[in-house]
Amino acid sequence: MDGVLIPTGFDPGSYSCVRSLSRRGIRTLVASQYDSVPAAGSRFCDEFVRIPAPNDDLLAYRDALLQLAARKDVTTILPLRPQDTYLFSLYESLFEEHVSLVTPPMETLRTVHDRVLLVEAAESAGVPVPETCLLSDVERVDRKLIVKSRYNLLASEYLDSYSERESATAKAVSHYRPGDEFDRESLTEEMGHDPIVQEYIPSSDEYVFGALYDHGQAVATFQHRQIRGDSYTGGGGVYRKSVDIPELERVGRQILDSIEYHGLACIEYMRHEETDEFVLTEINPRLWQSLPCAVRGGADFPWYYWLLATGQSDMIDPHYEVGVGSHLLYGEFGHLRSVFTDDSPIVSRPSARGAVWEIVQSCYDDPHFDNLRFDDPRPFVRGLGHVLKKGK
Template sequence: MASGVVILGGAHGTLALARSLGAINVPVFLVSNDTPLPGWSRHVSGKFLWSGPDAPDAVSCLLGLAADHNLRGCLLVAGGDGEVRMVSQSLDVLSTFYRVALPPWDCLRWVCEKPLLYQRAAELGLAVPKTYAFGSAEEASRSDIRFPVVLKPNMGGGNSRLARAKVVRADDMGAFLAAYEDAVDDIGARNVVVQQLIPGGGESQFSYAALWHEGKPVAEFTARRSRQYPVDFGYTSTFVEVVDCPQAVAASRRLLSSIRHHGLVEIEFKHDARDGTLKLLDVNPRPWSWFGLASAAGVDLGATLWSMTNGIGVETRTAQMGTAWMYLARDMVAAARLAVRGQLSFGAYVRSFSAVKAWATFAPNDLMPSLLDLPLTVWRVLTRRVLK
């Protein structure tokens, strides 16, 4: 049996995973060069700083931690996009010291790198938003683009301006060229994805959340990201509720089976009212921001991951419909924006609280992260966006 769990990076999803594991008395160790938020949980037994997943010595650092701090045999979980890539690319070496629940990179890159993801989706007959491929800003300026569009990095993670923003919207050619040229200067044309923006906000966004074992689902459920911030395309979810979405399950199973997925995963879709299709947006093979909804809904993916890794039988459970998760501080901003637009009444907002069984940071038996979340968020915005 693994001696504990080492989580690399992450924020709210990592915090929820640590709480899930702590509830069954599994030792949790955090290794991070980013937000310290998860490390303030009482369920984290040890915290280690490192240079991050992109550092040349990332792998040797993890091997050294295992040797120096008796972590050999622990389950290693990547909590961020950069960490996912590094661990998957170094699977053979890291597996000599850790247990790892991820596929090798030659399989996983087909869902992590967006151009490959959309290529695989087309091969499998899955719908995706209209995506444009440009080799330069000059080529883009001559193209017939249907606005609005969004610009996204080829893969999450990293410290580029586009990676920090996650999504940049452009409503006309002038705004698009300015954003595109800036992104190309920052990370190169091949790393910039340009895609039509599907109309609708969080009410149109659905997710498939699951744990897979060697190409087959162990536990799964679907949810709707009913509110998000910003409200048109979410930098982060703010109010997520369990719903039944068979289309998302079918599409996700087809995609994940094609790479023999192994481990945690969340897949994002958006319903396009123009043609009635559910279109694939993104894949996150790591703990996601609303990961805490799983245990609140009765499908504890963290505890199930531990059982699966250690060969313990897993009982099939069904998620409780209507159970919700909320990121209160940001949801208040999102709700205010929707109210100004006339898309959310005060009564409906108040009633939504009755479904909330999990919070982004608050837990009655683990208060410190909720007390520090707002100051840490303000600090990150100041240092990463305003001052920089």
């Protein structure tokens, strides 16, 4: 039987991959450094294998993937982790000996991973982006600003200070008001490089544009509005609803068309509350956290990826249902916790009572949950256990 390798940690989207592909008769092989990942607990998971952690030793992780890819029952590998697409692109010749992948070439991936290059590409394509520069080029804080990592993934191809075996992600985002002072040494040390400074975009809403591209041509796209994130200050979506906005479709395709993209892409946009423009903030070249919302709405990207990787793209039906909402339930608890623990000088903190009411009301109105399936409860139980353990 043809099979798919799904390397994952506690990524919310991995369960959607296992469930989707198994129900289509594809053997699912989940691989992780953790024994208790939610996807491996699913009745739709055919096999689980322990592998090294990518953050511990990137080459050992690569070699483990290659060893599994060499199996006769593995046809392709889904990119769920930040390191996956990087390895598939950098070591394309090694992987293509065994499996068929849909991944951008290294030159394109560099543009996507380096937010300075991404801003330049977006500006050339006519796509709105925040004003962006390096921290070392900013003298003072004269308006609302944010500081974040220059790179989507920290690795040796981008930073000389990293060896081939090292990789990391720097997710911290710092907010500043006019008159604040940068702690440059602390920020640079935390990020491991000279980070970027971007203007703060006052937004009415946040959106995701998901896409699968085949050598510069869109095969399937999807949009959702993010109603709540990991934190009240932003972050990955924990409650979202599918939408279909022509202008978002236009700017989403425009940037990917301009760089002749190939593979999966998740683009984050903020809708400027004054200009109504969709402002691009970043691209993740892999399957995304809020993937379950897309799959529930009919945009089955794990299946689309399989079809494209196996030369069956003519079977892809890219249509999806608008107005479908989905919650990452334990992510909602994380959002509520952020009301008490997170702090931002430029994003107003909601009231705890108001946050609780909004979550309860939306769960009642839209009772669809990413990993909570009554015909397959173990993934949700495992995920909840991980969140509770991490919160201790």
